[in-house]
Amino acid sequence: MPQLGLLHGRAWAVLFGQLRRPPGAVCIRAVHSHSQVAEAALATQMKPRQEKSNFIIKTPKGTRDLSPQQMVVREKILDMVVSCFKRHGAKGLDTPAFELKEMLTEKYGEDSGLIYDLKDQGGELLSLRYDLTVPFARYLAMNKVKKMKRYHVGKVWRRESPTIVQGRYREFCQCDFDIAGQFDPMIPDAECLKIMCEILSGLQLGDFLIKMSWKDVRHEMVAKKGLAAEVADRIGDYVQCHGGVSLVKQMFQDPRLSQNKQALEGLGDLKLLFEYLTLFGIAEKISFDLSLARGLDYYTGVIYEAVLLQTPAHAEEEPLNVGSVAAGGRYDGLVGMFDPKGHKVPCVGLSIGVERIFSIVEQRMKTFGEKIRTTETQVFVATPQNNFLQERLKLIAELWDAGIKAELMYKNNPKLLTQLHYCENMGIPLVVIIGEQELKEGVIKLRSVASREEVAITRENLVAEIQKRLSES
Amino acid sequence: MPQLGLLHGRAWAVLFGQLRRPPGAVCIRAVHSHSQVAEAALATQMKPRQEKSNFIIKTPKGTRDLSPQQMVVREKILDMVVSCFKRHGAKGLDTPAFELKEMLTEKYGEDSGLIYDLKDQGGELLSLRYDLTVPFARYLAMNKVKKMKRYHVGKVWRRESPTIVQGRYREFCQCDFDIAGQFDPMIPDAECLKIMCEILSGLQLGDFLIKMSWKDVRHEMVAKKGLAAEVADRIGDYVQCHGGVSLVKQMFQDPRLSQNKQALEGLGDLKLLFEYLTLFGIAEKISFDLSLARGLDYYTGVIYEAVLLQTPAHAEEEPLNVGSVAAGGRYDGLVGMFDPKGHKVPCVGLSIGVERIFSIVEQRMKTFGEKIRTTETQVFVATPQNNFLQERLKLIAELWDAGIKAELMYKNNPKLLTQLHYCENMGIPLVVIIGEQELKEGVIKLRSVASREEVAITRENLVAEIQKRLSES
Numbered sequence: 001m002p003q004l005g006l007l008h009g010r011a012w013a014v015l016f017g018q019l020r021r022p023p024g025a026v027c028i029r030a031v032h033s034h035s036q037v038a039e040a041a042l043a044t045q046m047k048p049r050q051e052k053s054n055f056i057i058k059t060p061k062g063t064r065d066l067s068p069q070q071m072v073v074r075e076k077i078l079d080m081v082v083s084c085f086k087r088h089g090a091k092g093l094d095t096p097a098f099e100l101k102e103m104l105t106e107k108y109g110e111d112s113g114l115i116y117d118l119k120d121q122g123g124e125l126l127s128l129r130y131d132l133t134v135p136f137a138r139y140l141a142m143n144k145v146k147k148m149k150r151y152h153v154g155k156v157w158r159r160e161s162p163t164i165v166q167g168r169y170r171e172f173c174q175c176d177f178d179i180a181g182q183f184d185p186m187i188p189d190a191e192c193l194k195i196m197c198e199i200l201s202g203l204q205l206g207d208f209l210i211k212m213s214w215k216d217v218r219h220e221m222v223a224k225k226g227l228a229a230e231v232a233d234r235i236g237d238y239v240q241c242h243g244g245v246s247l248v249k250q251m252f253q254d255p256r257l258s259q260n261k262q263a264l265e266g267l268g269d270l271k272l273l274f275e276y277l278t279l280f281g282i283a284e285k286i287s288f289d290l291s292l293a294r295g296l297d298y299y300t301g302v303i304y305e306a307v308l309l310q311t312p313a314h315a316e317e318e319p320l321n322v323g324s325v326a327a328g329g330r331y332d333g334l335v336g337m338f339d340p341k342g343h344k345v346p347c348v349g350l351s352i353g354v355e356r357i358f359s360i361v362e363q364r365m366k367t368f369g370e371k372i373r374t375t376e377t378q379v380f381v382a383t384p385q386n387n388f389l390q391e392r393l394k395l396i397a398e399l400w401d402a403g404i405k406a407e408l409m410y411k412n413n414p415k416l417l418t419q420l421h422y423c424e425n426m427g428i429p430l431v432v433i434i435g436e437q438e439l440k441e442g443v444i445k446l447r448s449v450a451s452r453e454e455v456a457i458t459r460e461n462l463v464a465e466i467q468k469r470l471s472e473s
Numbered sequence: 474m475p476q477l478g479l480l481h482g483r484a485w486a487v488l489f490g491q492l493r494r495p496p497g498a499v500c501i502r503a504v505h506s507h508s509q510v511a512e513a514a515l516a517t518q519m520k521p522r523q524e525k526s527n528f529i530i531k532t533p534k535g536t537r538d539l540s541p542q543q544m545v546v547r548e549k550i551l552d553m554v555v556s557c558f559k560r561h562g563a564k565g566l567d568t569p570a571f572e573l574k575e576m577l578t579e580k581y582g583e584d585s586g587l588i589y590d591l592k593d594q595g596g597e598l599l600s601l602r603y604d605l606t607v608p609f610a611r612y613l614a615m616n617k618v619k620k621m622k623r624y625h626v627g628k629v630w631r632r633e634s635p636t637i638v639q640g641r642y643r644e645f646c647q648c649d650f651d652i653a654g655q656f657d658p659m660i661p662d663a664e665c666l667k668i669m670c671e672i673l674s675g676l677q678l679g680d681f682l683i684k685m686s687w688k689d690v691r692h693e694m695v696a697k698k699g700l701a702a703e704v705a706d707r708i709g710d711y712v713q714c715h716g717g718v719s720l721v722k723q724m725f726q727d728p729r730l731s732q733n734k735q736a737l738e739g740l741g742d743l744k745l746l747f748e749y750l751t752l753f754g755i756a757e758k759i760s761f762d763l764s765l766a767r768g769l770d771y772y773t774g775v776i777y778e779a780v781l782l783q784t785p786a787h788a789e790e791e792p793l794n795v796g797s798v799a800a801g802g803r804y805d806g807l808v809g810m811f812d813p814k815g816h817k818v819p820c821v822g823l824s825i826g827v828e829r830i831f832s833i834v835e836q837r838m839k840t841f842g843e844k845i846r847t848t849e850t851q852v853f854v855a856t857p858q859n860n861f862l863q864e865r866l867k868l869i870a871e872l873w874d875a876g877i878k879a880e881l882m883y884k885n886n887p888k889l890l891t892q893l894h895y896c897e898n899m900g901i902p903l904v905v906i907i908g909e910q911e912l913k914e915g916v917i918k919l920r921s922v923a924s925r926e927e928v929a930i931t932r933e934n935l936v937a938e939i940q941k942r943l944s945e946s
Contacts, residue, residue, distance in 0.1 A: 055575060
């Protein structure tokens with residue numbers, strides 16, 4: 001089974017360790033009352049707005065903000081996905097959020113109506129990108145790049161009816177990996193499937209299966225391979241069959257196919273692909289399934305889609321219908337559509353549906369009442385005494401300058417108990433305490449929030465001691 | 474001087490180490506010829522387009538793609554900025570690329586004409602976000618959040634005349650840090666200035682200065698502090714003066730001001746702020762300068778702007794006029810504009826102009842002909858023999874599954890020399906070589922690209938040996 005790299009695997013384990021905390025654990029987002037300082041009487045610079053109470057404050061339909069908790073989950077997931085792309089030698093690339101409208105024309109077939117256009121405010125006609133694939137093809141053609149392995153993480157926009165429960169939005173994030181270039185057959189295709197498996201295994205979302213097909217099989221067989229329509233229809237008999245290596249063998253043994261030279265050739269790619277998938281140790285994860293829907297308009301060869309199998313990991317967990325979580329395929333004609341001379345650059349790639357993966361993880365967190373830290377603060381600078389703001393500011397600057405993540409209360413005279421509660425609620429592991437006594441003795445008190453143990457440390461040794469403790473934990 | 478955390482400081486050092494390579498170093502983006510495999514005769518699914526040769530393939534005006542090399546630089550810079558934000562206890566947040574048009578109305582004054590609107594395709598009227606501050610204020614009001622320290626890295630869009638040489642684009646990235654909430658005066662403001670200093674020092678862009686002022690000083694003094702207009706005008710006399718602590722002292726000693734109770738109060742905040750800046754060790758980086766322009770419409774108090782001082786780090790370097798690289802200020806009224814009852818949440822924040830910082834680093838790279846790695850590949854799987862694709866695929870899957878970043882050629886029979894050249898050009902440090910001989914002996918040859926030394930390693934020990942070498946390097 002593919003595993004993610006050590007570092008990221010560990011980061012994930014830490015995240016899930018946090019997710020598994022007992023439901024009784026304190027909520028980390030609790031807001032504490034600070035003493036209310038009289039707000040300066042600000043002369044309002046705005047006109048009074050009578051209509052103010054009428055408007056509803058919301059995000060546009062099909063979009064949402066991501067809260068700090070959602071951002072932490074998202075960051076962990078994206079880190080793992082990107083780390084897998086980099087493990088396979090991909091370079092990063094970014095393209096603008098919008099393209100010239102004509103760049104997107106004729107690329108998406110009947111889905112084109114879902115493209116967001118920008119208002120004509122003078123100048124060029126623009127549209128928000130609908131996926132990351134067409135901008136990639138435009139980039140290759142524009143820069144005459146004939147070979148490139150790239151990843152791209154970014155938002156795309158589609159004017160769909162949002163069914164938010166399934167994690168479908170009008171604005172959503174895509175994580176794409178693509179291989180452009182003319183290579184020996186089926187090697188890059190097999191690597192894309194391998195990457196899908198590595199990511200889905202690494203994310204520990206439960207069991208999954210990748211359904212593979214050919215874009216418009218009959219058309220492929222007849223137009224591309226020159227197969228007689230009646231032989232192609234025989235291949236169609238296998239549409240109802242799902243299977244891997246054994247199905248391919250079965251098709252080879254079928255005399256209706258094996259006695260036809262072109263049909264044999266047509267099956268050759270399939271056999272080669274399964275051979276590579278076997279070498280990659282993922283053949284049992286892939287099911288050849290001609291009933292798979294056609295996918296996007298620009299696909300020209302192998303297409304695939306990964307679905308999660310609906311066995312909830314825990315008995316008490318509500319099953320969640322998430323359907324497809326990754327998809328991709330070969331698109332050998334797209335770059336040529338941008339090239340003035342129609343020069344083609346064959347491409348194959350995949351897209352991870354991270355929004356759905358976020359939904360699953362969020363659902364899981366909700367079910368278990370799980371909490372995660374939304375800050376990375378390591379040390380809190382506290383005082384038990386009044387009039388110690390100056391000393392606290394001097395001390396925290398020393399910590400920041402040493403690269404230590406530190407916070408304090410923006411208050412002249414905070415209560416010690418309030419400060420310590422804040423640390424417990426936020427999951428901050430260490431507190432440094434400075435007061436009259438410590439100042440006189442030239443020491444700082446270092447307190448472990450978990451054990452509540454306190455030790456006095458000389459000021460010169462404080463940073464080193466904190467770094468030592470943090471590296472041990 | 475503030476320094477970035479060890480990890481990120483080191484990452485930066487590595488980046489700059491790479492940047493400083495001698496100009497003679499091989500270009501890493503060279504494209505190698507693979508044997509040309511006859512392209513499958515694809516029946517083109519597209520209609521022939523007569524107009525094809527007429528259209529120009531480009532990105533929209535004022536936007537650009539980011540190449541893999543630019544992405545590497547960008548990622549390092551963003552990592553450092555975000556790591557500083559996290560060091561100060563900030564939580565992450567994300568908002569949609571577009572907002573309801575009415576959310577942006579009346580927030581930007583005369584700049585509102587630069588907002589990109591979306592086409593009315595039925596449904597809500599939408600606009601692309603113009604900055605990250607207004608969406609943050611909308612988020613606070615919408616969720617009734619009264620206190621929050623958050624960072625946000627994201628793209629914003631402005632229909633400005635692009636003057637690309639200065640790093641100004643119509644689509645650009647902003648890195649924002651803001652503190653919302655009612656706190657004791659000037660503490661969060663001082664922390665924002667501290668963060669600016671840490672980031673600009675950490676990025677090693679040369680010397681810099683932060684110019685600080687008050688939004689519309691006279692209005693502040695007269696309307697907010699209840700100061701007589703004639704006393705306010707006396708403060709105006711100091712508009713031509715620039716300075717830090719000493720200027721504040723001078724103003725306090727001026728009898729025209731010190732004999733007026735309200736003027737003294739008005740100067741109190743300034744004195745307090747400089748006291749905190751001194752404790753943070755950054756007072757000498759801040760210049761009080763009432764001539765500073767007003768900034769965005771929503772600012773209500775302290776405003777500040779960081780400028781790079783034009784002393785090129787190296788004599789042979791072309792001076793580049795980059796102007797402001799960071800800015801921010803206090804906006805106590807913005808959240809209230811979204812709240813139905815006008816409830817205010819005081820805020821102060823800053824925005825790092827990372828696009829300009831990218832320009833500077835890119836300019837520096839160009840000047841020195843610097844090269845950087847665009848992939849992180851650690852090991853290349855090679856063979857000296859024909860018909861070894863299967864063994865290579867099996868081997869590379871083992872490496873991927875162990876979390877090792879590995880590549881191979883998508884070719885049945887590549888030449889060994891081509892494979893080794895690829896590693897040198899791409900900066901891949903290790904090559905594993907498998908051939909007839911190795912297979913027979915149950916070993917793999919491990920080659921260091923730099924030293925060209927090769928050792929035979931048993932297959933079971935290969936992953937461990939690679940990990941050992943990578944951890945040492």
